[in-house]
Amino acid sequence: MTTFACRIDTLDPHQRRRQQELLALMRRSAQSQDELTEGYAFRLPADPVLFQQAAEWVSLERRCCPFVQFALEWKDDDSVWVRFTGAPGVKEFLAAEILRADRS
Numbered sequence: 001m002t003t004f005a006c007r008i009d010t011l012d013p014h015q016r017r018r019q020q021e022l023l024a025l026m027r028r029s030a031q032s033q034d035e036l037t038e039g040y041a042f043r044l045p046a047d048p049v050l051f052q053q054a055a056e057w058v059s060l061e062r063r064c065c066p067f068v069q070f071a072l073e074w075k076d077d078d079s080v081w082v083r084f085t086g087a088p089g090v091k092e093f094l095a096a097e098i099l100r101a102d103r104s
Helices: 013-029 048-064 090-097
Strands: 032-036 039-044 068-074 080-086
Touching: 013 039, 013 048, 039 048, 039 090, 048 068, 048 080, 068 090, 080 090
Parallel strands: none
Antiparallel strands: 032 039, 039 080, 068 080
């Protein structure tokens, strides 16, 4: 299995705090957390402000973890999804780094 590591140095302390705040918000707001073949997905409420916050979180997360693929969707059934996937091994990384409750 390949080892994956976030490049935390790409975020300044303010951005890192914001990333962590938004991750906590995504976890709290998730109506469901689904396991996918290559990763995971959060289903979020159909709220325009939360959608923008999810986009901000993705943009920060992507900078420090460029090996993760993100998708943010607002579907015609009004479901909102944030999907995070990647190459083999990324799913285990995501389980440890994004899904666990106490990431520092």
